[in-house]
Amino acid sequence: MRKLLIPFGSALLLLLVTFSALQVARGQVPLNSEVVLNSETQDGNIRQVSAPSGVSPDQPEISFIDSPTVACVQPDSAKNECFLNWYYLSVDANPSYIITMTVNLIDFGYVARYHGFFQTSIYVPHSMNPQGYKVACGTLGEGGDPMWGKAYSYIIRARASDGLKSANYGSAYCPPYTP
Amino acid sequence: MMSRYFRYGLLCLVILAGLLLAWGMVQAAPGYQAVPPATPTHLPDQPASYSPEVSTIDSPAPTCELPQPGTGDCYLTWSYLYADADPNYMITMTVSIDDQPRARYHGFFQTYMYIPTEMLAFRVSCGSSGSGGLQDFGRSHSYTLRARDSAGSKTANYGTVICPADTLHMCLPMVWK
Numbered sequence: 001m002r003k004l005l006i007p008f009g010s011a012l013l014l015l016l017v018t019f020s021a022l023q024v025a026r027g028q029v030p031l032n033s034e035v036v037l038n039s040e041t042q043d044g045n046i047r048q049v050s051a052p053s054g055v056s057p058d059q060p061e062i063s064f065i066d067s068p069t070v071a072c073v074q075p076d077s078a079k080n081e082c083f084l085n086w087y088y089l090s091v092d093a094n095p096s097y098i099i100t101m102t103v104n105l106i107d108f109g110y111v112a113r114y115h116g117f118f119q120t121s122i123y124v125p126h127s128m129n130p131q132g133y134k135v136a137c138g139t140l141g142e143g144g145d146p147m148w149g150k151a152y153s154y155i156i157r158a159r160a161s162d163g164l165k166s167a168n169y170g171s172a173y174c175p176p177y178t179p
Numbered sequence: 180m181m182s183r184y185f186r187y188g189l190l191c192l193v194i195l196a197g198l199l200l201a202w203g204m205v206q207a208a209p210g211y212q213a214v215p216p217a218t219p220t221h222l223p224d225q226p227a228s229y230s231p232e233v234s235t236i237d238s239p240a241p242t243c244e245l246p247q248p249g250t251g252d253c254y255l256t257w258s259y260l261y262a263d264a265d266p267n268y269m270i271t272m273t274v275s276i277d278d279q280p281r282a283r284y285h286g287f288f289q290t291y292m293y294i295p296t297e298m299l300a301f302r303v304s305c306g307s308s309g310s311g312g313l314q315d316f317g318r319s320h321s322y323t324l325r326a327r328d329s330a331g332s333k334t335a336n337y338g339t340v341i342c343p344a345d346t347l348h349m350c351l352p353m354v355w356k
Contacts, residue, residue: 009190016197043270043329045287068289069298073282076302085298130297148283170287175280 034165040064046169062164065101065156066090072152072174074137080177084152085132086124093160094120105133106153122158137177149176233328236272236336237261241322243342245305251347253305255320255340256296264328265290275323276301292326305345317344 034050037060049060069087084105091101098116101124105111111133114124126132138150145151156168240258255276262272269286272294281301284294306318313319324336 005190006186009194013193013197016194016201020201040288042268042288043286047288064288067287069292069294070285070287071282071294071298072285073298073301074280075300077276077279077281078302087293087295087298126295126298148280168287170285172285173283175282178279 037164038064044171047167048169049164049166051165052163060164061096061162062093062158062160062166063091065158065166065168067156067168067170070154070170070172071132072135072172073132074175074177077178080137080179082135082137082149082174082177083132084135084154084172084174085126085129087126089114089124089156090122091158091166092121093158093162093164096120096164097161098122099159099161101156101158104155104157105135106155107135108133135174137174140176140178142176143173145173147176148173150174233264233267233269233326233330233332233334234262235334236324236326238324238336238338241338241340243303243305243320243340245343245345248345249348251305251345253303253317253342253345255301255303255322255342256299258296260284260294260299260324261292262326262334263291264326264330264332267332268329270327270329272324272326274299274301275325276303277320278323303342305342307346308344310344311341313341315344317342 033053035053036048036050038049040047047064049062049064051060067086067089071085071087072082073085074082089101089103091098098119098121100116101114101122102110103112112129114122116122135152136150140146140149142149143151151171151173153169153171158166238257238260242256242258243253244256245253260272260274262269267290269289269292271286272284272292273280274282282299284292284298286292303320304318308315308317310317311319319339319341321337321339325333326335327333
């Protein structure tokens with residue numbers, strides 16, 4: 001019995017050290033994670049400002065992305081073609097520079113990438129993509145709303161030269177296509 | 180040679196030290212930051228502190244225009260559409276033509292909504308001369324504009340436009356539209 005105590009104790013100690021090491025590894029924040037600095041929600045829409053872990057500015061220098069009036073329009077009722085667009089997209093990172101702003105339609109992936117060029121803000125009017133993004137309208141109720149067609153979720157992201165990021169999450173319902 | 184009790188004591192001390200080390204590591208480990216989901220889940224509507232009704236929809240100059248004669252295709256549009264729900268948020272504005280939904284404009288943290296004419300273009304059938312009840316003009320089309328704010332207030336505009344007369348001309352066979 002005596003001879004078993006020391007190895008048993010050593011094994012227990014080794015187990016405890018391993019357990020504590022696992023706890024440390026679990027508790028560490030991954031290198032590429034972000035911390036949300038500011039977040040707002042409204043009727044299923046979300047907008048956030050985030051920063052890389054370890055950066056904690058007193059005041060975020062990148063604004064929320066302004067993306068009013070996301071439209072889904074069916075110009076021709078005889079076609080299963082709808083067009084998604086925004087009235088405009090705008091974000092300000094003064095005094096930092098805007099690096100990129102991207103538009104991601106979840107069903108399709110990235111559909112636009114706007115690059116900053118020594119600019120602290122970026123403004124993209126609807127006229128830069130006058131027709132909008134062509135999508136299928138969908139049948140009545142296909143998006144979950146019995147009065148409308150398909151629904152499309154989107155993410156708009158912006159990144160500034162100081163590493164801060166801003167993101168908008170939302171969705172848009174399209175008119176139904178009735179052949 | 181160590182005595183038996185000394186060895187037992189040393190063993191207990193080592194085990195205790197290990198326990199303290201494990202406890203200390205657990206306390207020192209920072210919390211795990213969850214990554215927000217890429218797609219937002221449904222959230223309740225934002226309650227309004229008080230709820231004045233959304234303004235009437237400003238929809239000047241409903242227009243039916245014929246860009247290309249001989250195609251039979253007319254386009255219905257407006258100078259702009261505008262509605263104000265301040266201090267509440269605009270949720271949606273919708274356009275229906277001849278009782279068929281044709282567009283839905285979604286608010287995004289905005290207390291008013293402005294839609295320029297470039298985002299308002301809906302193809303409709305022009306119709307033959309007199310088909311809308313007016314000589315020298317084509318079909319009439321009814322439209323409904325609706326707006327809703329985060330307090331649940333709604334507003335609607337109803338109207339009719341009469342289009343220029345035009346029909347599709349094809350060589351063979353002749354198809355009147």
